[in-house]
Every structure is written in structure tokens, then in C-alpha cells.
Amino acid sequence: MKKTLLIILSLFILIIVAYFIYSPVPEGNGSQFNKKRNGIWMAHSWFDEYHSEEEIFELGKRLKEYDIKYIYIHVGPLNQDGGIPHYSEEIPKGFIHSIKGMNPELMILAWIGGKNKAFGGKVDLGSGKVIDEISRVSRELVLLGFDGIHINIEPLIDGDRKFLDLLRSIRKEIGEQKILSVAAMKWRFFNLPHIWHSKWFWSSGYYKEIGKLVDQLVVMVYDTAIPLKKLYIWYVKNQTVKVTSAVAGLRNPGPEILIGLPAYDEKRLTHRPDVENIENGLYGVIAGLMDERSDKSSFGGIAIYSYWVMDEREWRGYLMLWKGLAI
DSSP: OHHHHHHHHHHHHHHHHHHHHOOOOOSSOSTTTOOSOEEEEEOTHHHHSOOOHHHHHHHHHHHHHTTEEEEEEEOOOOOTTSOOOOOOTHHHHHHHHHHHHHOTTOEEEEEEEEEBGGGTSSBOTTOHHHHHHHHHHHHHHHHHTOSEEEEEEEOOOTTOHHHHHHHHHHHHHHOTTSEEEEEEOEEOSSOOSSHHHHTTEEOHHHHHHHHTTOSEEEEEOOOOOOOOHHHHHHHHHHHHHHHHHHTTTSSSSOOEEEEEEEOOOOOBTTBOTTTSSHHHHHHHHHHHHHSTTSOTTTEEEEEEEOGGGOOHHHHHHHHHHHSOOOO
């Protein structure tokens, strides 16, 4: 018994020493990996509230400065029938026209989604009528001028066939020329049989299946409940490695991977802002792309959640780490 306790204590001490010795922070910045194809989630107000030309011009200017290519504007949430709340068409039309005039390379995607009915939400993926309505709304939105659809339904069981049916249906409605983007669950390191695990983590096989149907997967690498900075950096690194390599070689051009990183300060069981933040997330992405196992060709950029919580300090850190600017 004493020998066993001694072994356990020795292992515990070894783990602690190893943690303090191990440094996951890469040397240098990530400017070599910044393809200027980054994304950011935007508030609903940009969809249903009027903004002055000056406000829109300033937004377009800042997004260009920050190398943001994709903006996901919240237009939902989806209701139980698969529709979205009533809106005035003139507001999003005017916004898209104005911001494209200032920043024509910007891709504006309509962010729709909600909680999966299978886990207590409203979005019933088992209903053909709901799938048809989501697809109809998607077509309506791209006809308004959106460059594509960003679908965000959570949580989603690994291997969910109904979600694949939804993606096929949306693609049919919006066409091949519009962008179909998915907010993706995290890659799973191991397979636990419990449904709690499979609804938040996807296998490489499911990434491949979705990757065949969409143009972009944005992996939500946050709400991990990880309490330690070094461990979170390591986690983001390995998510970057595993997800980019999972979709490598599917087709040419293949689906683009963006790594979603958090900027919000709300402290809860699954999120510690002093651990999960833009700086630590970027360290993890850079380390992942420096790893020879990652597929750089499928990596597009990072995505920030979200624009409305980013402050000037976080933007400075982003510019220093991701653009290599001396600020």
C-alpha cells in the first residue's frame, strides 16, 4: 500500500514538474500563416437596425485593417418551423451595398441556427418541413445579397445523417456559387460511448462527410472547461492539426478550415476568460500550423467570437500575434 501511494505521489509530482517545464508558446508570430481570410461573428443589429453610412464605412475599414474576409451576421434564431423573425429587406440590402462599396472583398454570410430539438431546443432536424423552410429562408437571404449561409445548430451528434440532409437541401437552394459554412463541433481525441461526448465532439470521418458538402468549417474551439493556460494552448494546437488534416485532399479546392477563438469575458464552468482568450488561442493555432502534421492548404484563418465583445487591447494582441505588427 505504501509503495503504491509512493508511486502515485511520484507521478503527481512528475506531472506538475513537466507542466511548469513544458512551454507550448511558439517563437515568433503567425504572420506567415495569415492568409487574410479570417472571420468574425457579428451581432443581430447589423441585420435589422439602420446604421449610418459613417458607421458602416468605419466597420468596413476596420475589418479590412484586421484582415477579416468573412463576417457572420446573426439573422436568426430559427423558430420551431425553421423560419426566422420578420425583418425589413431594405436594411440588410442597404448594409450589404454600403459595406461592399467600401470593402468589396468582404464575404457577408447570414448566420442562422439555434439549439437542436433533440437536446431541448427548437430546431427539429427530423422534420422534412423544417428542413425545407430553413432551405427556403437560406435562398431568400442569398437573393437579398448575402454571399452565403453560415449554419450553427448546437449540439450535433457525431455522424448525424439528418444534418447532412439539411446541408444538401440548403446547397440545392442557394446554388454552388454561394458559400455554405458550418459552425463545427470540436474534434474528438477519444471515443466515449456516452451521448454527452458524441454531441459535442466529432470524428475525422464526420468532418470528411461534412467537408464534401460545404465550403467552410469553422471549428468552435472554446467552452472547453480547460482551467490551465498551457493546456488550452496545447488543445488548440492539436485541434488545428487534427481538423486541417481530417479534410485534406477531399477535393480541389477543398473545404476551408477556420479555427474559432473566444473573446468574451463571461466566466462560467465551461469558460475561463483568463485561459480561453484570443492570445492563448492564437498561440495554439500558430503552434499547430508549425507542426508538420497539420495541412496548411486546408487552413483558411481564424474566426473571432465575437465582434461585439472585442476591445482595443484584444485587437492589439491580435494585430501583434497574427499580423506581426509592432504596436
